Amino acid sequence: MAKEIDYLDSKYYENRELSWLKFDYRVLSEAKDKSIPLLERLKFVSITSSNLDEFFMVRVASLRDQISAGYKGVDIAGMTASEQLKRIFHDTRDLVAGQYSTYNRTLVPLMAQKGIRIIDRFEDLSESQERFVDRYFDENVYPVLTPMAVDASRPFPLIRNKTLNIVSRLKKKTGVKLKISGEGEAEYATVQVPSVLPRLVKIPSEEEGEKEVFLLLEQVIERNIAKLYLNYDVEASHPYRIMRNADLSIDEDDADDLLKEIQKQLKMRQWGEVIRLEVEETIDKKLLKFLREELDIRDDEAIYKISGPIDLTFLMKLYGLEGYDEDRYAPYVPAQVPEIPAGQEIFASIRRGDIFLHHPYQTFDPVVEFIHRAAVDPKVLAIKQTLYRVSGNSPIIASLALAAENGKQVTVLVELKARFDEENNIGWAKMLEKAGCHVIYGLVGLKTHSKIALVVRREEDGIRRYVHLGTGNYNDSTARLYSDCGIFTCSEDIGEDATAVFNMLSGYSEPASWNRLVVAPIWLRDHFLKLIDREKEFAASGKEGRIIAKMNSLCDKAIINALYEAAAAGVKIDLIVRGICCLKTGLPGIADRIRVRSIVGNFLEHSRIYYFRNNGDEEIYMGSADWMPRNLDRRVEIIFPVLDEEGKEKAKHILKVELSDNVKANILKEDGTYRKVDRRGKQKLNSQERFCEEAQALVAAKEAESERLFIPIMADDEEGS
Numbered sequence: 001m002a003k004e005i006d007y008l009d010s011k012y013y014e015n016r017e018l019s020w021l022k023f024d025y026r027v028l029s030e031a032k033d034k035s036i037p038l039l040e041r042l043k044f045v046s047i048t049s050s051n052l053d054e055f056f057m058v059r060v061a062s063l064r065d066q067i068s069a070g071y072k073g074v075d076i077a078g079m080t081a082s083e084q085l086k087r088i089f090h091d092t093r094d095l096v097a098g099q100y101s102t103y104n105r106t107l108v109p110l111m112a113q114k115g116i117r118i119i120d121r122f123e124d125l126s127e128s129q130e131r132f133v134d135r136y137f138d139e140n141v142y143p144v145l146t147p148m149a150v151d152a153s154r155p156f157p158l159i160r161n162k163t164l165n166i167v168s169r170l171k172k173k174t175g176v177k178l179k180i181s182g183e184g185e186a187e188y189a190t191v192q193v194p195s196v197l198p199r200l201v202k203i204p205s206e207e208e209g210e211k212e213v214f215l216l217l218e219q220v221i222e223r224n225i226a227k228l229y230l231n232y233d234v235e236a237s238h239p240y241r242i243m244r245n246a247d248l249s250i251d252e253d254d255a256d257d258l259l260k261e262i263q264k265q266l267k268m269r270q271w272g273e274v275i276r277l278e279v280e281e282t283i284d285k286k287l288l289k290f291l292r293e294e295l296d297i298r299d300d301e302a303i304y305k306i307s308g309p310i311d312l313t314f315l316m317k318l319y320g321l322e323g324y325d326e327d328r329y330a331p332y333v334p335a336q337v338p339e340i341p342a343g344q345e346i347f348a349s350i351r352r353g354d355i356f357l358h359h360p361y362q363t364f365d366p367v368v369e370f371i372h373r374a375a376v377d378p379k380v381l382a383i384k385q386t387l388y389r390v391s392g393n394s395p396i397i398a399s400l401a402l403a404a405e406n407g408k409q410v411t412v413l414v415e416l417k418a419r420f421d422e423e424n425n426i427g428w429a430k431m432l433e434k435a436g437c438h439v440i441y442g443l444v445g446l447k448t449h450s451k452i453a454l455v456v457r458r459e460e461d462g463i464r465r466y467v468h469l470g471t472g473n474y475n476d477s478t479a480r481l482y483s484d485c486g487i488f489t490c491s492e493d494i495g496e497d498a499t500a501v502f503n504m505l506s507g508y509s510e511p512a513s514w515n516r517l518v519v520a521p522i523w524l525r526d527h528f529l530k531l532i533d534r535e536k537e538f539a540a541s542g543k544e545g546r547i548i549a550k551m552n553s554l555c556d557k558a559i560i561n562a563l564y565e566a567a568a569a570g571v572k573i574d575l576i577v578r579g580i581c582c583l584k585t586g587l588p589g590i591a592d593r594i595r596v597r598s599i600v601g602n603f604l605e606h607s608r609i610y611y612f613r614n615n616g617d618e619e620i621y622m623g624s625a626d627w628m629p630r631n632l633d634r635r636v637e638i639i640f641p642v643l644d645e646e647g648k649e650k651a652k653h654i655l656k657v658e659l660s661d662n663v664k665a666n667i668l669k670e671d672g673t674y675r676k677v678d679r680r681g682k683q684k685l686n687s688q689e690r691f692c693e694e695a696q697a698l699v700a701a702k703e704a705e706s707e708r709l710f711i712p713i714m715a716d717d718e719e720g721s
Helices: 016-032 038-068 081-113 127-144 217-223 258-269 285-294 312-320 346-351 365-376 395-405 422-435 492-505 524-540 557-568 629-633 645-660 687-707 716-720
Strands: 116-119 148-150 164-172 188-192 200-203 212-216 232-244 274-280 303-306 355-359 380-387 409-414 438-440 452-459 462-470 482-489 518-520 546-551 572-577 594-599 609-612 619-623 635-641 665-668 674-676
Touching (some): 016 038, 016 081, 016 674, 038 081, 038 232, 038 274, 081 116, 081 303, 081 312, 127 200, 127 217, 164 217, 164 285, 200 217, 200 312, 212 217, 217 232, 232 285, 274 285, 346 365, 346 482, 355 645, 365 380, 365 395, 365 452, 365 482, 380 492, 395 409, 395 422, 409 492, 422 438, 452 492, 462 492, 482 619, 482 645, 492 635, 518 524, 518 629, 524 557, 524 609, 524 629, 524 635, 557 572, 557 594, 572 645, 594 645, 609 645, 619 645, 629 635, 645 687
Parallel strands (some): 116 212, 274 303, 380 409, 409 438, 546 572, 572 594
Antiparallel strands (some): 148 188, 200 212, 232 274, 355 482, 380 452, 462 482, 546 609, 594 665, 609 619, 665 674
16 A cells, blocks of 8 residues: 655745745846847846845845744744755855846847947046046035045944945045044045935947946946045945845734834834845955944855946836837737726726726726726715725825715725835825825734725615725736736625625624635635635545646645645646745656646736636636735735636636746746746747737727627618609
């Protein structure tokens, strides 16, 4: 008898952090793809740099906190915090090396071919360019700078998180007496490269064929650094950048005022422990030693010597260069939603039936219009909405404020703990309160990550509730970049559930049961486990078991174990996981029954869609939750069913097309690596391009149908009369 396999064994799981780094490698692979336009490739390098910053500030910082606290536990893959850090530092060095190899060896020469040049050494300037740069420094940069000397009376200043700075080693000029210096002579100084000025300084070109020439701002300052320290000789200067622990630690139970506590923690974020120091690889040894001592860096692993410009996020600024349209993808204009014709009241459209939305292929405008119409419609009595991340100039926020000013009951849950959007959300919350909205500042111990909006309207036949549910944020800016799904409905069952959600969020106890919605953290985990187990039972009884799940991340051990056991029973499982995936493929007893793919393309894959065959009575859910412990146990999340048949077909079509993608899909192999689909002998299929084409074609078909006229044929004698 074959030995039963224990799928809970840690050897069957991938470490979460290492899996995330593999995702950033996949993003970097887009920058290496020769078929992608140049400026798009620069964008992907910038994204990998931004991703890595957040990874250090949050994930690496968390592991360091575990070590400092003496925590000895292991993760899902059986690794201690120390073991994870060791692997992380190894893999991140390889990733950074790959970033700069791609930039220096491939993208810089390609930019030169296009007439774009970034001078990263001021020594490479011509005489006329030097004069231009010096004048630019005197007129624009010098007045903004604040050099900070370090001596016995002036300690090393607090360096803000993520800022670019220049450190200098100085020597007092012979015969100079310093009246305002301390007891000792200043030997070192640092100055912050001002973020209020453009990092890319455009300078005149002197080479034939060069259209755009830039010098980095830190090089402008380095060239003129002596002007900051007139009584000293500058012996060496180099830029550097630090990353600090930015993971907020909030004791919500002891916080009398959550708003004030988060504001206090945001200030502390700028001064957390230094977890990463980036310097030029040619940095002066004495300067590096000085920085290590002053920043209290004891671990060599925290120091990254960079072979190029520090902080490649500046490359995103090149993306919008004028005159280079051929080096970018043609801008995609989201298609209209056919079920919501122009000029027709949105509530009337929703009454005709549930409306399935697929962004950014279809416009996000109906969601914005939904809230705006509710704000000005005299029949609307109340609006209730959750907000996790919104845009900088949000029309939805403006509409909510307008609704309150119009006398409607407006309740908004603004999640103050949305990472790196805390300050932004605090501002919005205060503004909404001033407008007369009832604002809820999240829940103690839980993040409210659900995406739901409820409009209560008095109509001729009584009160009707209109609901929008989505997989993405109420952010009109990211809705053009993120791939998300949503529905409009006026279903009574979902309307009742939506009311119960907001009653729960505003302080009432949760209902004993729900009609249609599945809500975390109380019910969602068990519901997913039951759905997976049901497919397992079907397969065990000889019937077809089938699961298709699309999400951002998969790292919950109980869910993964359930998937392993379902596959062992015969269930065929396809997973579309953009980022972290702690599940492994090709395990004994499962063979090829579980397949995993990750799609990295022009749009950020962000939707969550869960399909269960259910012996032919298919069930499809969408929502805000990934299969992660934080989503299932520590957040308020909503998963909603796709109920109408047309919506089900659209959701199934999304899954089918993405499972057929052979351009942007990466397949998780048994050895833990990701590789592009082997496309030999297959027709090219880019799922994101296909969705763009289909959305536009659907609108064109609807327009053609509406323009078709039916003219009766008249008799001959009538024609002549």
